[in-house]
Amino acid sequence: MASPTPPANAFTQHDHAHCADTTLHKAEAVAAEKGVRLTPVRKRALEILLEEHRAMGAYEVLDRLAADGFGNQPPVAYRALEFLVDNGLAHRVRRLNAFAACMRPGEEHAPVFLICRECGEVAEAGADEVRQALLGAADRLGFHVERATVEALGLCPKCYQEAAQ
Amino acid sequence: MASPTPPANAFTQHDHAHCADTTLHKAEAVAAEKGVRLTPVRKRALEILLEEHRAMGAYEVLDRLAADGFGNQPPVAYRALEFLVDNGLAHRVRRLNAFAACMRPGEEHAPVFLICRECGEVAEAGADEVRQALLGAADRLGFHVERATVEALGLCPKCYQEAAQ
């Protein structure tokens, strides 16, 4: 089965309001199906992450949540973010110590993050071949992979163009 | 050119004293060739990382350095570690917020880390196919990769065996 949505990604111009809206609705559907509660804080945290195609630090999210009347202590943000990550609605971007909304909630995927060091945009690329290659390399050492982190730092198309001039 | 050393890795039983010693000498050679100074703190930091096939936090390294008569403030460790990383003598393991000695200093390689969640051992696997797959995925979005982080968390052969019982 092919992906039902054309792959709107951070580096392609697109109607992001629509992109975010669609993703939020998918997330709600996923939560409903899994029988987990996308409570107000959690939903708001996800909306905040969805505003832009970039990763946000927990404290940045916290500030936004606090401004919206939620608690202003770290656990408020960390708990909401943990929930989102645990349920596949957001990902943790290790290189940035930050979090990004998952762009394909519900779809089985091994996320690969492409992080532009110039503009900070983060794209989530599906890359099964990367995962396959990783599993192969691990297998040769007898290692059993449970979770994988694959992140690339570099330049997005736009910033690469600009740098070339 | 094939790798000159048989791939001694964390998950294979081997004479680690020899393994560490060899790697340290390779590192010294690399530093000499690059014309950078592997000063006492830096060398000691590398030796500390080389003691075991696992990643160490900066503060753990710092404690060891301080015990050896070096400074006991964070920058002491962070600077030494930064030097090692910048010169390809150590790697940063993002998932653990820690550092591991590079097992193949001088060799061009795209490191992939296999982290056992049970015993904490970390193996550095060379995996060009993983890098190729990543470059391919990035290219499809027009992204230019400069640096990549590939880390897998799971169980090493030994711990997997033990878990199965």
Next chain:
DNA sequence: CACGGATATGTTACCTTATCACATTTCTGC
């Protein structure tokens, strides 16, 4: 509806990781 356990939130306090800024020393080329 009432009750009780499970789940979620608020809040305090604290720990770990990482960086800045600046003074002092050590090295290196001249």
Next chain:
DNA sequence: GCAGAAATGTGATAAGGTAACATATCCGTG
């Protein structure tokens, strides 16, 4: 020997993350 560069020591502080416990909300059951 001397000047500039590189490396180190040190204090202070920013940024990221968690433990623990009290309070509130939800939800199935009687």
